[in-house]
Amino acid sequence: MSDLYSDPLGTAVLAAAKIAEITGKSKHDIxxxxxxxxxxxxDALGKPTHEFAVTEVPGFPAPTVVGHGGLIRSYEIDGANGxxxxxxxxxxxxxxxxKGLEPVVHGxxxxxxxxxxxxxxxxxxGGINRDYKVGQPVLIRDHISMTxxxxxxxxxxxxxxxxxxxRIRELVKSEDPSLAEGVYVHWRGxxxxxxxxxNMLRTVGADLVGMSTVPEAIAAHALGAEVLxxxxxxxxxxxxxxxKLSHAEVMEAGQAAAGRMGELLAKVxxxx
Numbered sequence: 001m002s003d004l005y006s007d008p009l010g011t012a013v014l015a016a017a018k019i020a021e022i023t024g025k026s027k028h029d030i031x032x033x034x035x036x037x038x039x040x041x042x043d044a045l046g047k048p049t050h051e052f053a054v055t056e057v058p059g060f061p062a063p064t065v066v067g068h069g070g071l072i073r074s075y076e077i078d079g080a081n082g083x084x085x086x087x088x089x090x091x092x093x094x095x096x097x098x099k100g101l102e103p104v105v106h107g108x109x110x111x112x113x114x115x116x117x118x119x120x121x122x123x124x125x126g127g128i129n130r131d132y133k134v135g136q137p138v139l140i141r142d143h144i145s146m147t148x149x150x151x152x153x154x155x156x157x158x159x160x161x162x163x164x165x166x167r168i169r170e171l172v173k174s175e176d177p178s179l180a181e182g183v184y185v186h187w188r189g190x191x192x193x194x195x196x197x198x199n200m201l202r203t204v205g206a207d208l209v210g211m212s213t214v215p216e217a218i219a220a221h222a223l224g225a226e227v228l229x230x231x232x233x234x235x236x237x238x239x240x241x242x243x244k245l246s247h248a249e250v251m252e253a254g255q256a257a258a259g260r261m262g263e264l265l266a267k268v269x270x271x272x
Contacts, residue, residue, distance in 0.1 A: 004059040008102045011059040012109035018057045019087065019114050023050045023074040027115025028087040030272055032265065033107055035123035035212060037234060037258075039090055044262025045269070048073035054089070059106045061099060063091045079270045086269060087111055094211055095147060096189035104212075105151040105219035112223040118168065118272050119220040120228045120265070125210035126193070127233040128202050129182060134236065135257040137264060139172060140164050140229030141181040143214050144206055147188045151219040158222045165226040168272065172228065175267045182207030184231055186214035208233070228268070232257055 004011045020026055034042065051073045054060035063070035071090040076083055089111075093103040111119050125138075132138065141164060152158060173179050185201050187193055189211035193201070201209060208231045217227045 004102050004106060005100065008059075008106070009109065009113075012106065012113045014058040015060070015106070015110040016113035016115075019072065019074075019110070022052055022056065025074060025085050028074065028085040028111070029116060030084060030118045030120065030269060031087045031089065031108075031111030031114070031116040032120045032269075033089045033092055033122060033216060035092070035121075035210075035232070037124050037232065038122045038261060040258035041122075041262035041265055042073070042088060042090070043258070044266040045075050045077065045086070045088070048075050048088070050074040054091070057110070059103070059110070061093060061103055063093070064097055077266075077269055079272070084269060084272070087114060087116060092212060092216070094189065095149065095215065096211060101149060101151050101215055104215050108216040108220040108225075109223060112220055112225045117225055118165075118228065119216070119225045120230065120268070121213045121216055121220075122230045122232065122261075122265075123210045123213045124234040125184065125208045125231040126198075127207070127236050128185070128198055128209055129207040132180070132182075132207070132233045134233055135260075136233045137179060137257070137261060138208060138231045138233060139169050139179055139181045140184045140208070140213070140231060141169070143184045143186060143217070143229075144201070144204065145186045145214050146201075147186055147214075149215070151215045152222055156222065158218070160218065160221065163217055163221050163227060164229050168226055168228045171271050172264075172268050175271065176264060182231070184213065184229065185209040187211055230264075232261060
C-alpha cells in the first residue's frame with residue numbers, strides 16, 4: 001500500500017494496466033461504483049465477462065464494511081452506439097475506515113486511467129428532504145462536504161461548477177422523468193448524524209446525507225471524467241421520523257429496491 005500513498009496516480013496507472021491484463025481489454029468506457037445495498041442491482045447488467053477480487057489489483061485494500069463485496073467485474077453491454085465496456089466496482093473504501101483519502105479515491109482514479117470517460121457513483125443515504133421516500137433513487141445535483149478534506153493536494157485548482165454532469169443527468173431523466181435531484185452531504189461517519197445536525201443541514205439546503213461519493217467524484221472529475229451520482233434513500237435521516245438508525249436497515253432497503261435500481265442502471269449505461 002505504500003506506493004498508493006507516495007504515488008497515487010502512478011499506482012492508478014499500474015492498477016489500470018493490471019485490469020487490462022486480467023480482462024484482455026485495452027480500455028473500458030464507463031465505470032460504476034456500487035454502494036451499500038446496491039450489489040443485487042448488477043444482476044440487470046447481465047453476466048460479466050470477468051470477475052476478480054480487488055486485492056488482485058495494485059493499491060486496493062480488502063473491504064471491511066458489510067455490503068461491499070470487494071470484487072471488480074467487467075461487462076460488455078450493447079449500447080445505443082455500439083458495444084460498451086463497463087467496469088464495475090462492487091464496494092468501496094470509506095473515509096471513516098481510517099486508511100486515509102488515497103484508498104477512498106483509488107477506484108475512481110483507476111477507472112479513469114483505465115479509459116473510462118464516465119464514472120457513475122452510487123450510494124445508500126439518509127433522506128433529509130421530507131418529500132423523499134425510502135427506496136427512492138435521487139440524482140445528485142450538487143454536494144456539501146462536512147469533512148474538510150479533499151483528494152487534491154497542492155495548487156491543483158479544479159472547477160466544481162458542473163461536477164455532477166448536467167448532460168448526463170438530463171439524459172437519465174429522459175429515461176425516467178420521475179427522478180428527483182438533490183444536494184448530497186458528505187458526512188465522515190461512522191457515527192450517524194444527530195437530529196440537531198440534520199436540522200442544520202436541512203437549513204443550509206441539503207436533501208441527502210451519506211458517508212461516501214464526494215471524494216471519488218472530485219478525483220474523477222479532476223482527471224477529466226464526467227460524473228453521475230445516484231443516491232438510494234435507504235432511511236429517513238436522524239430525527240425525521242424519530243426512529244433509530246442502523247446499517248441493517250440500509251442493507252434491507254437496498255435489497256428491496258435492487259430491481260428498480262438495476263433497471264435504471266442498465267438503461268442509463270446504454271445511453272452513455
